[in-house]
Amino acid sequence: MDPFMDDSFEADPTPFVERLPTQSPFPPIADYGFLSDCHTAALVAPDGTVEWLCPPRFDAPSVFAAILDRSAGGFRLGPSSMGVPAGRRYEPGTNILETTWMTPTGWLVVRDALVIGHWRERTQGAATAHTRPPTDFEAHHVLVRTITCIHGQAQIELLCEPMWDYGALPATWERAEGDPMAVDCTDGGERRMRLISDLRLGIEGGCARARHRLETGETRFCALSWSRLLDGPRSVLEAEIALQTTSEFWRGWLADGKFPDHRWRGHLQRSALVLKGLTYAPTGAMVAAATTSLPETPGGERNWDYRYTWMRDATFTLSALNSLGLNWEADDFIQFVADAERNADGSLQIMYGIGGERDLHEQTLEHLSGYEGARPVRIGNGAHDQRQNDVYGAVLDSLYLHTKEYGHNSQRLWPVIEDQVRRAIETWRLPDQGIWEARGEPKHYTSSKLMCWVALDRGARLASRRGKDALADEWREIANEIHAEICEKGVDGRGVFTQHYDTDALDASNLLMPLVRFLPHDDPRVRNTVLAIADELTENGLVLRYKVEETDDGLSGEEGTFLICSFWLVSALLEIGERTRGRQLCERLLSLSSPLDLYAEELEAATGRHLGNFPQAFTHLALINAVMHVIRDEEHAPVSETAHPHDH
Numbered sequence: 001m002d003p004f005m006d007d008s009f010e011a012d013p014t015p016f017v018e019r020l021p022t023q024s025p026f027p028p029i030a031d032y033g034f035l036s037d038c039h040t041a042a043l044v045a046p047d048g049t050v051e052w053l054c055p056p057r058f059d060a061p062s063v064f065a066a067i068l069d070r071s072a073g074g075f076r077l078g079p080s081s082m083g084v085p086a087g088r089r090y091e092p093g094t095n096i097l098e099t100t101w102m103t104p105t106g107w108l109v110v111r112d113a114l115v116i117g118h119w120r121e122r123t124q125g126a127a128t129a130h131t132r133p134p135t136d137f138e139a140h141h142v143l144v145r146t147i148t149c150i151h152g153q154a155q156i157e158l159l160c161e162p163m164w165d166y167g168a169l170p171a172t173w174e175r176a177e178g179d180p181m182a183v184d185c186t187d188g189g190e191r192r193m194r195l196i197s198d199l200r201l202g203i204e205g206g207c208a209r210a211r212h213r214l215e216t217g218e219t220r221f222c223a224l225s226w227s228r229l230l231d232g233p234r235s236v237l238e239a240e241i242a243l244q245t246t247s248e249f250w251r252g253w254l255a256d257g258k259f260p261d262h263r264w265r266g267h268l269q270r271s272a273l274v275l276k277g278l279t280y281a282p283t284g285a286m287v288a289a290a291t292t293s294l295p296e297t298p299g300g301e302r303n304w305d306y307r308y309t310w311m312r313d314a315t316f317t318l319s320a321l322n323s324l325g326l327n328w329e330a331d332d333f334i335q336f337v338a339d340a341e342r343n344a345d346g347s348l349q350i351m352y353g354i355g356g357e358r359d360l361h362e363q364t365l366e367h368l369s370g371y372e373g374a375r376p377v378r379i380g381n382g383a384h385d386q387r388q389n390d391v392y393g394a395v396l397d398s399l400y401l402h403t404k405e406y407g408h409n410s411q412r413l414w415p416v417i418e419d420q421v422r423r424a425i426e427t428w429r430l431p432d433q434g435i436w437e438a439r440g441e442p443k444h445y446t447s448s449k450l451m452c453w454v455a456l457d458r459g460a461r462l463a464s465r466r467g468k469d470a471l472a473d474e475w476r477e478i479a480n481e482i483h484a485e486i487c488e489k490g491v492d493g494r495g496v497f498t499q500h501y502d503t504d505a506l507d508a509s510n511l512l513m514p515l516v517r518f519l520p521h522d523d524p525r526v527r528n529t530v531l532a533i534a535d536e537l538t539e540n541g542l543v544l545r546y547k548v549e550e551t552d553d554g555l556s557g558e559e560g561t562f563l564i565c566s567f568w569l570v571s572a573l574l575e576i577g578e579r580t581r582g583r584q585l586c587e588r589l590l591s592l593s594s595p596l597d598l599y600a601e602e603l604e605a606a607t608g609r610h611l612g613n614f615p616q617a618f619t620h621l622a623l624i625n626a627v628m629h630v631i632r633d634e635e636h637a638p639v640s641e642t643a644h645p646h647d648h
């Protein structure tokens with residue numbers, strides 16, 4: 001029987017709207033909306049359920065994790081007995097989500113945000129201690145939701161069912177003392193959140209619940225607070241002011257950027273808002289994605305925790321934001337790098353916790369089913385103590401870019417620079433796990449050597465800027481040596497750069513060759529490599545990192561096409577003069593975005609289905625670079641002048 005035609009259905013409260021038996025109970029990854037307060041993030045399913053939230057910071061244990069297991073907690077606000085909204089969008093220029101509902105009796109609009117308000121000294125607890133100077137705005141550690149009936153009338157429901165510690169521990173609710181508008185949720189110990197609402201809240205076991213018939217023009221609100229004072233708005237007016245201030249924060253931030261007047265500006269702005277939303281304001285760190293263990297293969301084992309700061313991901317992010325004129329994040333992250341505790345040999349770890357933590361040991365959460373059964377669900381990340389020699393180049397490139405653009409030549413950073421260059425010198429000849437963090441035997445990955453060349457090249461430029469000419473010459477000489485070895489050992493018989501020195505297999509990380517200016521864009525080896533990847537390392541025109549059957553990555557199963565690689569291909573095609581092909585690929589990739597213009601890490605090439613953690617910084621930063629490549633190319637020679645498919 002169709003549950004929506006069944007009169008008895010309304011009387012049977014369920015925490016989440018049921019889907020038909022043939023459908024997955026999980027929404028498609030691409031259907032989630034992303035909220036952020038630059039401390040933590042939330043994912044909201046189309047039916048209005050918050051299915052992912054880790055307060056107070058990105059890497060904390062979740063209280064809502066229905067995205068990883070249908071019984072691991074969620075928080076729904078929406079019409080009763082209806083699961084599919086009429087439309088969803090972000091309020092332009094913000095990370096505030098607006099969902100519109102057309103029920104049989106009336107129209108509703110729900111607004112959701114993690115509130116960013118004016119700085120308030122009294123609510124900042126130790127858990128959010130700032131090492132970066134606070135700005136005028138700060139997370140208020142509260143999720144605010146409003147619901148308005150704009151036409152007719154409709155029955156609405158609120159169902160808040162947290163589960164502490166990634167779904168392991170049911171919540172206990174109790175009335176907040178002396179406060180008829182609030183109920184408190186505890187873990188039976190110290191942890192506590194408060195739900196405040198002008199709806200009449202009832203407690204049903206682990207679930208706080210409310211129902212109400214909303215009339216035309218009427219708005220109600222609810223707020224879930226985990227701030228130190230457990231405070232939040234107390235009225236619709238206060239809730240709307242909180243949303244207004246949040247909107248001012250996002251719009252003010254975006255207004256500092258320089259966005260071309262172009263039909264793809266919306267994609268650039270959404271990507272910038274995602275990247276900003278993945279930054280952790282107190283320290284300047286950035287997470288690679290908001291989630292853990294959304295699968296890279298349906299039902300597979302390639303499930304990782306991305307709620308940490310990879311040097312590589314973060315430094316690539318900075319250059320993407322920089323190309324849009326957004327620079328504060330680079331300043332903050334560079335100070336995070338300077339603060340980061342280095343290994344005994346002076347090297348930076350390849351990744352850190354967002355508070356600078358070094359030990360990110362990996363565990364599996366056996367009690368969770370995983371998204372559509374994809375197990376294990378992991379927290380922590382075993383790659384944290386791997387040797388990945390590209391990291392020196394990634395860091396040096398972004399320090400060089402920052403110094404070049406802003407003339408900063410910070411005394412504080414010079415020891416970091418020297419140490420990273422020295423480590424690149426000491427390790428560039430050694431095999432490593434590579435940019436893709438392969439879990440097989442270490443190899444002489446070509447792209448790792450390439451990034452060591454970047455470390456020495458940028459190091460030499462930085463030394464020169466400091467007047468250290470002898471050191472610059474010494475580093476330049478080693479850069480030349482690395483360059484020569486790559487050109488000798490990293491190229492196959494047909495003049496294509498290979499994955500590592502002992503194979504002819506292709507690897508998409510070699511698309512970085514033209515992007516980091518290793519060789520001129522018209523060098524035949526660069527051209528051959530870009531075209532070989534475009535023709536041979538693609539599925540339906542979208543790029544794989546590598547072929548799993550040719551690569552010892554220590555894992556089983558397939559993986560989808562990697563979106564960062566597909567966007568890199570756009571940039572690389574434009575670099576080698578394949579203008580039409582690059583532009584068409586970019587257009588196609590943009591058409592594959594989620595309904596809210598977000599991207600996961602991978603796409604299943606046959607279906608366009610998004611896979612992997614979500615939203616993913618790698619994809620959004622590469623989108624910015626690719627789109628900017630296309631726009632600059634169009635400015636340089638208008639599209640109408642491009643007569644042939646291959647314009648080189």
Ligand SMILES: OC[C@H]1O[C@H](O[C@H]2O[C@H](CO)[C@@H](O)[C@H](O)[C@H]2O)[C@H](O)[C@@H](O)[C@@H]1O
Binds near residue numbers: 288304312382437438
């Ligand atoms: O392929 C196996 C590895 O997959 C993850 O790494 C990927 O994500 C990182 C964060 O975005 C990125 O820096 C890296 O280049 C990607 O390959 C996972 O984090 C690893 O633990 C895993 O070995």
